[in-house]
Amino acid sequence: MSVVVVLDHVTKRVPDGRTRRTILSELSLEIAAGELVVVQGPSGSGKSTLLAIAGAMSLPTSGTVTLTGEPVSRLRDAHRAELRRDVVGFVFQELALIGSMSLEENLLLPLIPTGGASSAQKKRIEALLKRFGLSERARDLAASASGGERQRLAIARALVRSPKLLVLDEPTAHLDAENTANVLSVLTELRSEGLAILVSTHDARVAAHPSIDRVVQLRTGSLHGS
Amino acid sequence: MAAIPQARPQTTWAAAVLVVVMLGAMIVDAERRRSSTDLSEARSLIHATGQADLFLSSGSRWLRHPHTTEPSAASADAPDGLDVDPAGMIIPGYDGARGGRWLIVLPRSR
Amino acid sequence: MKRIRALASYAVSSLSRRRGRSLALIASLALSTAMSGAIFLLSTSLDATADTLAEAMPALVVQRMVAGRPALLTHADAEAMRDVPSVRQVTERVWGYLYQPALESNVVVYGLDQAAIAEAMGDRDASLADDEVLVGSVLGAALGLRAGDRLALVPAGATPSDDHAAILVLRVRDLLPERAALVHGDSVIASPPLARQLLGLAPGDVVDLALDVFPPEEANVVAARALERIVGARVIERDALTRRRTVTFDARAGLLSATLLPLLLAMLLMTFDRLSGLGALERKEIGILKAVGWSTRDVLTARMLESGILAMLGAALGLLAAYAFVFLLGAPGLSDAYLGWSNLRPELALVPTLDLDLVLFTLALVTLPFVAVSVFPAWRAASLDPERAMRGDA
Numbered sequence: 216m217s218v219v220v221v222l223d224h225v226t227k228r229v230p231d232g233r234t235r236r237t238i239l240s241e242l243s244l245e246i247a248a249g250e251l252v253v254v255q256g257p258s259g260s261g262k263s264t265l266l267a268i269a270g271a272m273s274l275p276t277s278g279t280v281t282l283t284g285e286p287v288s289r290l291r292d293a294h295r296a297e298l299r300r301d302v303v304g305f306v307f308q309e310l311a312l313i314g315s316m317s318l319e320e321n322l323l324l325p326l327i328p329t330g331g332a333s334s335a336q337k338k339r340i341e342a343l344l345k346r347f348g349l350s351e352r353a354r355d356l357a358a359s360a361s362g363g364e365r366q367r368l369a370i371a372r373a374l375v376r377s378p379k380l381l382v383l384d385e386p387t388a389h390l391d392a393e394n395t396a397n398v399l400s401v402l403t404e405l406r407s408e409g410l411a412i413l414v415s416t417h418d419a420r421v422a423a424h425p426s427i428d429r430v431v432q433l434r435t436g437s438l439h440g441s
Numbered sequence: 442m443a444a445i446p447q448a449r450p451q452t453t454w455a456a457a458v459l460v461v462v463m464l465g466a467m468i469v470d471a472e473r474r475r476s477s478t479d480l481s482e483a484r485s486l487i488h489a490t491g492q493a494d495l496f497l498s499s500g501s502r503w504l505r506h507p508h509t510t511e512p513s514a515a516s517a518d519a520p521d522g523l524d525v526d527p528a529g530m531i532i533p534g535y536d537g538a539r540g541g542r543w544l545i546v547l548p549r550s551r
Numbered sequence: 552m553k554r555i556r557a558l559a560s561y562a563v564s565s566l567s568r569r570r571g572r573s574l575a576l577i578a579s580l581a582l583s584t585a586m587s588g589a590i591f592l593l594s595t596s597l598d599a600t601a602d603t604l605a606e607a608m609p610a611l612v613v614q615r616m617v618a619g620r621p622a623l624l625t626h627a628d629a630e631a632m633r634d635v636p637s638v639r640q641v642t643e644r645v646w647g648y649l650y651q652p653a654l655e656s657n658v659v660v661y662g663l664d665q666a667a668i669a670e671a672m673g674d675r676d677a678s679l680a681d682d683e684v685l686v687g688s689v690l691g692a693a694l695g696l697r698a699g700d701r702l703a704l705v706p707a708g709a710t711p712s713d714d715h716a717a718i719l720v721l722r723v724r725d726l727l728p729e730r731a732a733l734v735h736g737d738s739v740i741a742s743p744p745l746a747r748q749l750l751g752l753a754p755g756d757v758v759d760l761a762l763d764v765f766p767p768e769e770a771n772v773v774a775a776r777a778l779e780r781i782v783g784a785r786v787i788e789r790d791a792l793t794r795r796r797t798v799t800f801d802a803r804a805g806l807l808s809a810t811l812l813p814l815l816l817a818m819l820l821m822t823f824d825r826l827s828g829l830g831a832l833e834r835k836e837i838g839i840l841k842a843v844g845w846s847t848r849d850v851l852t853a854r855m856l857e858s859g860i861l862a863m864l865g866a867a868l869g870l871l872a873a874y875a876f877v878f879l880l881g882a883p884g885l886s887d888a889y890l891g892w893s894n895l896r897p898e899l900a901l902v903p904t905l906d907l908d909l910v911l912f913t914l915a916l917v918t919l920p921f922v923a924v925s926v927f928p929a930w931r932a933a934s935l936d937p938e939r940a941m942r943g944d945a
Contacts, residue, residue: 272842273936293846300844311839315568324840327561328849330553372843453567457860460867464910467874471903474878478902480600482673483731484607489671490661491609491644491761492734 218247219302219380219411220269225278227264238264239275240436248379251402251412253422256433262415263308263384265433269413270382271299283379300325304373308384310365312372314358318349321357322372336375343371347401363394370401381405383414387421399424555856558849562856569833577865579818584869584917585876586811589885592877594804596901597890598797603902604734605793609642609761610770612787613777622783624757631780632760637769642667642761645743647750649707658690658704660739662746671740672725679742683724689736691726698725704739707751719749730900803889823924837935847933854929858922866917870910878903 227239238261246252246269256262267273268280271287280287282302287295299305312321322340326332332340344350347367352360360368366386373381383402387395395418403426406412416422422430432439566573613632615622629643645662669677671685679685686696696702700723709717727735739749747754762777764770774786840850876882878901882889 293848296841296844296846296849305842307842311842313836313839316564320564325843327557328554328845329557331557331560376844453563457563457864460864460871463871464867467871468905468907468910471874471878471905475902478730478900480603480730482728483604483734485673486671486727486731487604487607487734489663489667490646490735490738490740491612491642492646492659492661492738 218245219283220413221245221279221281222265222269222275223279223281225268225275225280227261227268227273228276237436239268241278242436242438244269244431244438246380246411246413248411249406249409250428251406251414251426253427253430254413254415254433254438255417255422255430256415257417260433261436262433266305266382266384266413266415270303270305270380271295272305300328301376302379304376304378304381306366306369306373306381306383306386308388310369312357312365312369314356316357317354318357318360318364318368319344319353321368322375325372325375339377340375343374347371362389363391363397366390366394366398367401370398374405378410380411380413383412385416385418386414387416387418392420395420399426402426555852558853559856559860562853562860565853566857566860573861576822576861577868579821580862580865580917580921581869581872583811583815583818584866584913585872586814587808588870588873588913589876589882590804590807590811590889592873592903592905593882593885593889593901594800595904596877597800599904600733600902601796602793604731605789608789608792610764610767610789611762611774611777612644613760613762613781614758614785614787615781615783616785617783621785623752624760624781626755626757628781629757629760632762632777635773635776635780637764637766637773638762639765640763642763643757644759644761645746645750645752645756646758647707647752649704649739649749651705654690654693656737658687658737658739659735660741660746660749662743662750663740664743668740668742671727679724679740679745680722681742681745682719682721683741684721684745685725685727685738685740686723687727687736687738688729688732690739691723696723696726698723702739704749706749719745721745732900800889807885807888819920819924822921823928833932834935837932841935850933851929854932855922855925858925858929859918862918862921863914865921866914869917870913874903874905877901 222242222244225239225242226237228235228237230236242265244252244265254262254265264273268275271280271282274280274288282298285298287298290298305311313324316324319340322343323332326336341350344353347370349364349368349371352364357365357368366389370381370383370386373383381402386398386402390398399421402412402414403424406426406428414421421427613624613628615624615628624643626643629641632638632641647660648657649660650657663671663679665678668679668685669675671677684702686702691697694702701720702723703718703720705718721741727738727740741749746752747756752758762773764773770788774788777784777786837850840853841847845853876885
């Protein structure tokens with residue numbers, strides 16, 4: 216299996232008043248295509264920061280991050296954004312949907328900087344809407360969608376550009392059991408389609424799911440693998 | 442299955458198109474007014490009387506003709522000046538040197 | 552190009568989602584464009600109309616000055632100019648201002664010979680009897696006159712209350728064309744004897760000489776001859792009068808425009824403030840855009856396109872409003888301030904100078920500074936860290 220993302224001795228420190236606080240410390244992680252990895256840890260342990268670095272949204276203070284063989288930290292902002300766009304699909308904890316836009320407009324967002332949706336991409340979007348049961352509500356505002364619908368929409372948007380790596384930050388945090396099961400079922404399908412998937416959660420049900428390949432614990436800025 | 446719709450909002454685009462159309466109509470109207478304005482009668486009258494300074498206001502009466510009913514009018518002294526104030530405000534008062542014919546009385550007797 | 556179109560589409564969508572703010576910015580832009588545009592359209596229109604009319608004026612007018620004040624000429628002065636090379640015609644003009652107590656205003660009296668009357672009336676056989684006059688359209692409207700009516704004028708030197716017999720009752724032959732109102736709205740055209748009687752001029756008195764010069768380039772030379780041949784001569788060039796009018800009304804337009812400066816400055820400041828102050832939702836939205844793969848450049852371009860679209864819409868609406876105000880409504884209020892107060896006031900039928908070039912120029916003039924003002928706020932917005940922006944920390 217080819218490795219999609221490599222974090223090598225990654226450290227992240229952030230300003231904290233006059234000092235700097237260490238969030239991640241000498242952390243290393245690899246995820247291959249078709250692998251579903253869960254990062255577990257208590258609130259404030261740095262899971263979101265880890266995911267942001269793995270997804271090339273944020274740069275580490277030290278250490279290297281490589282995405283599909285490209286060293287992320289050496290790229291300029293514009294190229295990093297391009298890489299992020301083409302390789303990573305990110306599902307944020309807050310879902311990061313624009314409520315005043317419709318469902319399909321939210322799906323189109325990642326495509327705008329490259330000139331909008333081509334006919335192939337339009338077909339893909341239609342297919343995603345159908346796959347996630349959102350076709351009927353495509354023109355409705357995202358703010359009017361239910362929690363489950365919004366979560367599915369966020370995942371669909373992350374898949375618009377056929378990424379190699381899917382990063383999900385607490386995808387089941389606000390979902391009931393049924394919707395949680397739906398999300399896990401989707402992730403299982405995507406894993407079998409060859410996507411590398413990194414999920415952060417503090418939900419034990421998610422960590423215990425049979426399709427999870429690996430669960431790593433994040434404590435005091437370091438990873439403790441399983 | 443829902444087809445991907447046109448980008449919203451149509452209202453704003455429609456408003457923009459309407460504005461462009463109205464601009465076009467304005468340009469056409471201006472051209473129509475220009476071409477339908479016939480000043481030939483007025484020009485004949487002006488040629489007959491020799492007068493074309495504007496009848497506009499008693500406040501600018503001294504524009505009517507450089508010799509005016511207001512002895513201290515600016516035009517009487519320096520109609521060619523750049524500054525409306527004959528004594529000069531920002532620019533010094535004009536002495537008639539630039540192209541004009543506002544010479545003070547020539548000392549020539551008959 | 553596809554990228555710009557897609558970003559522009561997003562920009563329009565973004566503007567319509569923030570309808571209140573967008574409408575407020577468009578309205579303020581439209582208002583400031585309308586106000587300064589109205590002054591500009593009015594002044595350029597007046598200039599263009601007046602320039603066209605001025606072309607029919609004589610190239611030179613010769614007066615006499617005595618003790619620095621205008622004095623009268625004689626027939627001999629006219630004769631002295633007739634043999635000057637390049638002088639095609641010398642007209643001994645009889646004209647002047649006549650104050651009418653009833654109007655509290657001056658009328659301008661012209662004495663024209665038969666040929667000039669024919670030219671003025673556009674009829675080769677036209678002439679005026681010694682008790683007939685042609686009256687300017689504005690004067691006629693003020694007095695409710697029509698062709699065939701009687702008009703009483705107080706000649707120079709007469710006091711109506713003392714000597715009723717001095718009042719001249721004249722027949723209005725016709726009104727002068729309305730299109731000439733800008734120049735002859737307050738005119739009274741009479742035969743030379745009647746004009747002299749009204750103005751108190753003796754037979755043989757000449758007010759000034761109108762010289763028709765050909766070729767026009769010889770005007771300087773002819774002027775020099777006039778200064779040599781006529782004692783106390785003052786020569787008035789047509790161009791000098793035109794320049795004077797331009798300077799005066801440009802100054803007035805400038806003064807009016809200057810009163811708008813505080814408004815324009817306030818609008819720019821408000822725009823800067825509005826665009827700088829990103830609300831929480833806006834910051835979050837930018838964070839989302841960057842999170843889904845938009846670069847700083849993409850966000851900056853979209854924000855600048857938003858500003859450009861707002862500015863173009865505002866400028867276009869302002870220009871339309873200015874045009875309607877000046878040419879459809881006659882610029883009420885503004886024309887009074889621009890043209891000045893007077894008892895007799897012409898209905899201006901001004902000709903618009905607006906064309907496609909001017910429209911594009913105006914749009915650019917408003918759009919460019921507005922977009923420039925929005926660069927810094929747009930750049931600040933585009934540079935937000937996506938993660939922090941979404942969390943609300945930025």
